[in-house]
Amino acid sequence: MNPSATQYPLDASRMPTHWYNIAADLPRPAPAVLHPGTLQPIGPDDLAPLFPMELIMQEVSTEREVPIPEPVREVFKLWRPAPLFRAHRLEKALGTPARIYYKYEGVSPAGSHKPNTAVPQAWYNAQAGIKKLTTETGAGQWGSSLAFAGNLFGLDVTVFQVRVSYDQKPYRRALMETYGARCIASPSMETQYGRSVLAGRPDHPGSLGIAISEAVEIAATHDDTKYALGSVLNHVLMHQTIIGQEAMLQLEMAGDDPDVIVGCTGGGSNFAGIAFPFIGQQLRGGGKTKQRRIVAVEPAACPSLTRGKYAYDFGDTGHMTPLTKMHTLGSTFTPPGFHAGGLRYHGMAPMVSHLRELGLLEATAYHQVACFEAGVLFARAEGIVPAPEANHAVKGAIVEALRCKAEGKSEVILFNLCGHGHFDMAAYSNYFAGKLTDQSYSEEELAMALSGLPSVPA
């Protein structure tokens, strides 16, 4: 047996110089973002309290290529180009004729793909003279990435961390503090919204939606402070396209072209990062380029793409954000405490949702125990222990590889291994101890959560 994966190292001189903006190639544009009061499309000025103008212009841009600023590319050189591997041993372990490749984003200092957008967001804010950034974090991947990036450009970073995660995962908090960030358990007494939540329930465990509301409130009410989001928004997804662009060049080196592309989806950013450049290639090529299957894998316990409704909804629980049309489980939906904290969000990126409606991608959902089983198989074959979020992509890729085996097809499968699991070994401990459970929602429970969607005329 081949003892290990083959790596296709990309020379630093070939690191992409531009982000890819899929808005340039859409057959029809995504639905407008609406002001929650007027229900009219919002303009750049409506977002100005929260984001610097450069990022707002990226959010609404239809330019195909947006240049990556030189100082951002300099920081990227700490870990980029990220490696692409051919998973020889996984293929052998599965006995599949498929050729499996994975792009590995766990090489960043924060251990995931999140710094790909944290660094440019911090840089654009610093360029705009902003002094402080606020954000929210669940498991801590995004909070630690923004802490890392903010520190590099001299910004004070305040992270509202979901209370239950703040208490149970002090190590991610220690990482944020190591980078100099301030970490606050949410709901907190530091915001009006936090105080209102705590008034109703002093021991509230928090949620990502609540933490977003708190971070947004601080940014909206302080002139020197802006807000940063780690997923969902167009500009965030675009920043991640460096992943797929690099993978394209590396697959060329390998002499292969993917038939199936797999990524896990929470808010949608790592999935968009690997998939959008390939989808764009298809859109521009019309029927002339290879038609690839694009597979989004989500947790069955938080199934926005597979069981949510495509509707206008708020991005947060406090209803401070604009309304976006997306696959949603309802902004008051509280997913259970499964281990892929990065996938625990009630909605899906509007751009990913739009592509789903256009029939440009498939979605599937798996339970966490099956995903951990896949992750352990992967770790033993390839040597890298995936983050619980990434285990969903591993599971999706394995399902495709086994389908190829059953059908006798030697397809090329590419997936994004968006982070390592070194911060998540407690979850693996629980898995080995048989303590993980799978939770589902009944149709009634989902209908209840969706009944609170805002009413927007078609």
Place this chain on the structure above:
Amino acid sequence: MNPSATQYPLDASRMPTHWYNIAADLPRPAPAVLHPGTLQPIGPDDLAPLFPMELIMQEVSTEREVPIPEPVREVFKLWRPAPLFRAHRLEKALGTPARIYYKYEGVSPAGSHKPNTAVPQAWYNAQAGIKKLTTETGAGQWGSSLAFAGNLFGLDVTVFQVRVSYDQKPYRRALMETYGARCIASPSMETQYGRSVLAGRPDHPGSLGIAISEAVEIAATHDDTKYALGSVLNHVLMHQTIIGQEAMLQLEMAGDDPDVIVGCTGGGSNFAGIAFPFIGQQLRGGGKTKQRRIVAVEPAACPSLTRGKYAYDFGDTGHMTPLTKMHTLGSTFTPPGFHAGGLRYHGMAPMVSHLRELGLLEATAYHQVACFEAGVLFARAEGIVPAPEANHAVKGAIVEALRCKAEGKSEVILFNLCGHGHFDMAAYSNYFAGKLTDQSYSEEELAMALSGLPSVPA
């Protein structure tokens, strides 16, 4: 301020093809290894119960270059060549005219330099038809690395983990189990020595010396089982020289040549890895090559090189190993529970000890609080959070950089950042909470521990 470090990526085609064996260049050989019963030099056959013959021959080899087997180099390509960075931001933060470079070994799947020797050790054992490996681990870095490597070559790996670490650090254990290894709290009921220790004290917290004795006992009494050690031995140190050889090539790319080389020392392997190729160059060049300072940094709470005695001693507490001449605190010395578990060993690699006696390196010791302070400064400047062990090297490099500042000298400092701290954030939490303490030993305590050294005629 330059936003980040400069990386000097080494093309995969330039990964070293041979290990460097410093035994070839010594002005006089290291003292013989002695049989504890006869006090006579041991031969290869004496080691045969514990190690495959290829590794034993490497242990006693005086060939300057030992080829790295192709399957081992294939595995190395998962993370090697490892990056070398110029620490621009750290230099600016210190205001030093020194140029600081660091070699980063945290990119391996286990997060440290340990797989550099775990992979060849597993490979040579598999080639020799061995089915099982035993070893010990303290903090878990070595155990997880051998679990990773053994799994790649189809070996069953059993790790005796020091009880206190087994209980307090379940995540490292989960990592070992993810790689399919069996992890046993030591002292255990699985060995005669373990049972004897537990008979004396049923709640014994364990020590590295006890765990070594248990692992050695299993290997010595089972034909299909060998033992693997993560540091101290000549062949282990030699396997790490790929670090220094790569660094040499990368510094050539940077157009620089180090004046000072710094590494942290526990058993001595990562230090040897970065330093030996440079020391060898000096030894071969006589007075004609640049004379560099080589600085070993150890924890003040386990100060074998700076306060230990250069004497023959056992490598384990159960006194099953041969006697080697080394700087030792006595095999019954129990260092306090500081956070750099990888540096908590009573002895020092005989080869490192010998070089110290030859005047070819300096040694210094720092307390852990100062090392964490240095590590946090480094993380904020460079973005990478070092392991607590590596913080000692960071501290040593910062001390040299500040000396350069005081003296107005723009020397070139190279240090080895041997692992990331993602598994060690609890230690950072304690540091931020002000809960870390510094412990020292009185001369009387050290004298007491040294009074039990075996008596070996000069």
